[in-house]
Amino acid sequence: MKRFSMSRYLSIVRKEIIQIKRDRPSLGIALMMPLLLMLLFGYAVNTDVNHIRTAVWDQSKSAASRELVDNFVNTQYFDVAAYTESYAEIERLIDDGTVDAAIVIPPDYARKRDNNEPVSVQMLINGSDPNIARTASANAQLIVQNKAIALQERRMQKEGMGKLEQPIQLQARVLFNPNMESIVFNIPGLIGLIMQNVTMILTAFSLVREKERGTMEQLIVTPIRPFELMLGKITPYVFIGLLSFTIVLVLGIYWFGVPLKGSFPLLMTLSLLFLITTLSLGIFLSTVAKTQLQAMQMAFALILPSVLLSGFMFPRDTMPTVIQWLGGLVPLTYFLEILRGIFLKGVGLDSLWRDTLGMAAFFVLILTIAILRFRKKIE
Amino acid sequence: MEYAIHCENLTKRFGDRIAVNSLSISIRKGSIYGFLGPNGSGKSTTIRMLCGLLVPTSGKGTVLGYDVMTQSEEIKQRIGYMSQKFSLYEDLTVEENLDFYAGIYGIDGERRKQRKKELIAMAGLTGREKQLAGSLSGGWKQRLALSCALLHQPELLILDEPTAGVDPVSRRIFWNVIRDLARQGITVLVTTHYMDEAQTCDWIGFIFFGNLLAQGTPAELIARLQVDNLEDVFVTLVQREEERQAAARNRRTEERA
Numbered sequence: 001m002k003r004f005s006m007s008r009y010l011s012i013v014r015k016e017i018i019q020i021k022r023d024r025p026s027l028g029i030a031l032m033m034p035l036l037l038m039l040l041f042g043y044a045v046n047t048d049v050n051h052i053r054t055a056v057w058d059q060s061k062s063a064a065s066r067e068l069v070d071n072f073v074n075t076q077y078f079d080v081a082a083y084t085e086s087y088a089e090i091e092r093l094i095d096d097g098t099v100d101a102a103i104v105i106p107p108d109y110a111r112k113r114d115n116n117e118p119v120s121v122q123m124l125i126n127g128s129d130p131n132i133a134r135t136a137s138a139n140a141q142l143i144v145q146n147k148a149i150a151l152q153e154r155r156m157q158k159e160g161m162g163k164l165e166q167p168i169q170l171q172a173r174v175l176f177n178p179n180m181e182s183i184v185f186n187i188p189g190l191i192g193l194i195m196q197n198v199t200m201i202l203t204a205f206s207l208v209r210e211k212e213r214g215t216m217e218q219l220i221v222t223p224i225r226p227f228e229l230m231l232g233k234i235t236p237y238v239f240i241g242l243l244s245f246t247i248v249l250v251l252g253i254y255w256f257g258v259p260l261k262g263s264f265p266l267l268m269t270l271s272l273l274f275l276i277t278t279l280s281l282g283i284f285l286s287t288v289a290k291t292q293l294q295a296m297q298m299a300f301a302l303i304l305p306s307v308l309l310s311g312f313m314f315p316r317d318t319m320p321t322v323i324q325w326l327g328g329l330v331p332l333t334y335f336l337e338i339l340r341g342i343f344l345k346g347v348g349l350d351s352l353w354r355d356t357l358g359m360a361a362f363f364v365l366i367l368t369i370a371i372l373r374f375r376k377k378i379e
Numbered sequence: 380m381e382y383a384i385h386c387e388n389l390t391k392r393f394g395d396r397i398a399v400n401s402l403s404i405s406i407r408k409g410s411i412y413g414f415l416g417p418n419g420s421g422k423s424t425t426i427r428m429l430c431g432l433l434v435p436t437s438g439k440g441t442v443l444g445y446d447v448m449t450q451s452e453e454i455k456q457r458i459g460y461m462s463q464k465f466s467l468y469e470d471l472t473v474e475e476n477l478d479f480y481a482g483i484y485g486i487d488g489e490r491r492k493q494r495k496k497e498l499i500a501m502a503g504l505t506g507r508e509k510q511l512a513g514s515l516s517g518g519w520k521q522r523l524a525l526s527c528a529l530l531h532q533p534e535l536l537i538l539d540e541p542t543a544g545v546d547p548v549s550r551r552i553f554w555n556v557i558r559d560l561a562r563q564g565i566t567v568l569v570t571t572h573y574m575d576e577a578q579t580c581d582w583i584g585f586i587f588f589g590n591l592l593a594q595g596t597p598a599e600l601i602a603r604l605q606v607d608n609l610e611d612v613f614v615t616l617v618q619r620e621e622e623r624q625a626a627a628r629n630r631r632t633e634e635r636a
Contacts, residue, residue: 011482015471022470218466218527221430222483223456376451378432 008224012232020236030202034244037194038251045190047182049135053081055093055102062110071147077139100126101136176344187258188339189312191248196278196332197303199241203282204295206233212291220376227371234279241275261346274335277363284370306332334359383408383535383566386440391424398424400589411561413580414570421589422570426539430460443534459528459536465520469513473504473523476512484531498526518549538569574609585616592616
C-alpha cells in the first residue's frame with residue numbers, strides 16, 4: 001500500500017501519452033515552438049558590432065585621404081554611409097540615426113603626411129549604445145595606429161634604416177572562440193533558455209488541467225500516490241523534450257554553425273537531467289497554480305530572471321554575491337555553464353561536476369517540494 | 380450491528396461558514412442510505428469528508444472501520460466514488476477510461492478483462508467501447524462513471540447525485556444496479572433530489588444548513604410527520620427549519636433592541 005506501484009505509474013504514463021496524441025496542436029507547439037524561437041532569436045541575440053554606418057567628411061580630397069578611408073572600410077567594422085561637407089550635416093546624420101560614427105579628415109592631411117608632420121584625424125561617435133561606441137572607438141584607434149606604423153616603416157626604409165622594431169608587442173590568443181563571434185557563445189545559451197521555458201510550460205499545464213476539468217477529484221479518491229502521479233506525468237514529456245532538444249541542437253550546430261567541441265553523449269545525458277529538472281519545476285508550478293492561466297503567468301514570470309540572472313545575457317561573475325545566489329534558483333544557470341562548457345571548451349564532467357551536482361540537487365529539491373505540496377485533497 | 384459508515388459530531392467549517400454541523404450518522408453494512416437535502420445543504424461536503432477529499436474540522440468518523448482523519452488512503456482503496464460532475468477523461472474512449480482506472484486500482488490480466496466485460500455489459504455500453512467519453516450523452520457518461528467506480532469491487536459505493544439530469548432509462552438501469560449491489564452486500568450512500576428514488580432506500584437522512592434534521596426509513600418518516608409522501612416530508616422539514624431559524628433571528632433582534 002505504501003509502496004511505489006508500477007501499475008499505477010504506468011497507467012498514468014499511458015493515459016498521458018493517449019491525451020498528448022489526441023491533442024495534436026499542443027504537441028505541435030511543443031515541438032515547433034523551440035524551432036521557431038531558435039530561428040528567430042538565433043539571429044536576434046547577435047551582439048557582434050560591425051558594419052557601423054559612418055559618415056565621411058574628407059576635406060583633403062586626396063589620394064592619401066581616400067586610402068585612409070579605404071583602410072577603415074576594409075576592416076568590415078565601418079561602412080561609408082554618407083559623404084558630408086560640414087559638422088552641421090554630421091550632427092544631423094547622427095541625430096536622425098542615419099550614421100553612428102563620422103570620420104573628419106582635415107584639409108592639410110595629405111600635405112602634412114607627406115612632409116612627415118604630425119596630423120590628426122577626428123572621429124565622432126554616437127555614444128548612446130556603449131557597445132557600438134566601444135567597438136567603433138577601439139577599432140578606429142587600431143586602424144589609425146597601424147596606418148601610422150606602416151607610414152613610419154615606409155619612411156625608415158626610404159632612409160635605409162631597415163625594419164621598425166617595436167620594443168613591446170602583445171601576442172593575445174583567444175581560446176575556445178578565436179574569432180570572438182558572439183553567436184558561438186549565444187546559441188548554446190539560447191538552446192538552454194528556450195528548452196527551459198518550453199518544457200516547464202508542458203508540465204505546468206498538465207496537473208492544473210486536471211483540476212480545471214474536474215478529473216482530479218476522481219483521481220484523488222483512488223489510492224494513487226503523489227510520487228507516482230508526478231513521475232507518470234513527467235515521463236512522456238521527457239521524450240518530447242528530448243526530441244525537441246535534438247531539433248534545436250541540430251539547428252544550432254548545422255544551421256548556425258556552432259561547433260560542438262565536447263562529448264555528444266555527455267551533452268545528451270546532462271540535457272536529460274536538465275529536462276527532468278525543468279519538467280519538475282513545471283509540476284511544482286502546477287501545484288501552486290489553480291488555473292491554467294495562473295500557471296502560464298508563473299511560467300512567464302520566470303522567463304525574465306532566467307534571461308537576466310542565469311548568465312545568459314550578463315556574466316554572473318560581475319554580479320553581487322546575493323544576486324549570484326538568486327541565479328542558483330533558476331535551473332538554466334547550471335545548464336548554461338554545462339552547455340557552454342561542452343560546446344565551446346569541450347570540457348568533461350571533471351570540470352562540470354559542480355554545476356551537474358547543483359542541477360541534480362535543484363531537481364531533487366523541487367520535486368520533493370512539489371510532492372509535499374500536492375495534497376490529495378480538494379481546496 | 381456493524382456499520383459501514385459511522386460518524387459522530389462531524390463538522391466542517393470553511394472560514395466562518397459552517398458547512399456541516401455536528402453530523403452523526405450510522406449506516407449499516409449492505410444497506411442503501413439516501414442522503415436528502417436542498418442544494419448547498421452540506422451533502423457533498425459530508426460525502427467528500429467521508430471519501431477523504433476534505434479534512435473534517437472536528438468530530439470523528441470511520442468508514443469501513445478506518446478513521447477518516449488518519450486512514451484516508453486505506454478508505455480510498457475500498458470505496459467507489461462518483462461525483463456530481465462528470466470527472467472522467469473526456470478525451471479518452473470508454474475502454475481507455477476503464478483501462479486507466481483498472482491500472483490505478485492494480486487490476487490486470489484476466490481479472491481486468493473479466494471486470495471490464497462485466498461492467499460494460501452492466502452499463503449497457505456494449506458497442507461503444509471505442510467512443511470518446513466526451514461524446515457520450517449525459518446518461519451514458521454517468522453509467523461509464525459508475526462502471527469505473529465499481530471496477531475494483533468496492534465494499535462501499537458513494538454516489539453524489541448520480542442521476543441528476545439523466546434520462547429515465549439510465550436512471551432505471553442505475554437503480555437496478557444499485558439494488559443489485561446492495562443484495563451482494565455492498566453498502567451504498569447516495570444523494571438525490573428524486574423522491575421516487577429516495578422511496579426505495581433502506582434508510583434516509585435529511586440534511587439542511589449542515590444539520591441533520593431527521594433520519595429513518597421512508598415509512599417511519601412519513602408516519603412521524605403525518606404526511607402523505609416523502610416529498611411532503613422534505614418540504615415540511617425544510618419549512619419547519621426555516622421558521623425555526625427566522626424565529627431565532629427575531630429573538631436575537633428583540634434581545635438586542
